[in-house]
Amino acid sequence: xxxxxxxxxxxxxxxxxxxxNTYLKFYDAYPNDMDTELLWHRLTSxxxxxxxxxxxxxxxxxxxxxxxxxxxxxxDTFYCYLEDIYVTEGERGNGVATALIxxxxxxxxxxxxxxxxxxxxxxxxxxxxxxxxxxxxxxxxRYEKKLEQ
Numbered sequence: 587x588x589x590x591x592x593x594x595x596x597x598x599x600x601x602x603x604x605x606x607n608t609y610l611k612f613y614d615a616y617p618n619d620m621d622t623e624l625l626w627h628r629l630t631s632x633x634x635x636x637x638x639x640x641x642x643x644x645x646x647x648x649x650x651x652x653x654x655x656x657x658x659x660x661x662d663t664f665y666c667y668l669e670d671i672y673v674t675e676g677e678r679g680n681g682v683a684t685a686l687i688x689x690x691x692x693x694x695x696x697x698x699x700x701x702x703x704x705x706x707x708x709x710x711x712x713x714x715x716x717x718x719x720x721x722x723x724x725x726x727x728r729y730e731k732k733l734e735q
Contacts, residue, residue, distance in 0.1 A: 589682055591689040594629050594638035594650070601647035602626075602640065609650070609672035613707070625652075639689055641673070641682045649673040649682040653690050655697050666694035668704035671713075683716055 594602060603622070610617050629638035629652065641649035652670040668690050673682045687702075694702050702721075705728060706713050717723075 588644055589648075589680075589685045590642045591639055591685050592642070594640050596630055598640050598647060599626065602638075602650055605647065605650050605672055605674060606670075608674070609670060612672070636669070637690075637693065639686055641686050643677050643680065643682060648677040649686050651686040651690055653694075655694070655699060658700070661700055663700035664694075664698055666690065666697065666699040666702045668702060671704065678712065683713070684720070687720065 603626075606622070606625075607617065625636070628635040636652050636654050639651040639653075640647045641651075643649075650670065650672055651668060653666055653668045655664045655666055658665050668687070671683060671686055673686075691702055703724070704717075706717065
């Protein structure tokens with residue numbers, strides 16, 4: 587199988603949207619059109635605020651990744667946060683996620699990042715099998731507080 591990872595492009599929108607919506611449903615999240623359009627704009631503007639990749643398997647978009655860089659308060663480098671990664675169900679186990687993460691890592695190194703990190707649900711055992719092979723499980727615990735607007 588041939589896997590090609592590249593920057594997301596305007597022509598990818600239908601495939602990206604289908605995969606992104608499936609990804610959100612996987613995490614019991616349901617998008618609204620305004621937020622989805624805002625993300626699409628952030629991914630595809632001339633100066634993207636969020637970086638977006640697609641993986642193509644035999645010419646079909648089969649995975650997506652969204653990531654961004656942030657300054658570190660602990661060093662003079664950037665960190666790279668891989669915020670979203672999702673592979674279509676039929677392509678899981680075929681190296682698509684590995685290829686997406688490898689491309690994010692390559693771009694993060696070019697950006698001068700000293701760390702690449704991501705989170706997933708503890709129950710996401712399928713993805714965690716891969717993550718345990720390619721990265722170290724952190725002992726940090728994430729807290730969330732919703733903010734009123």
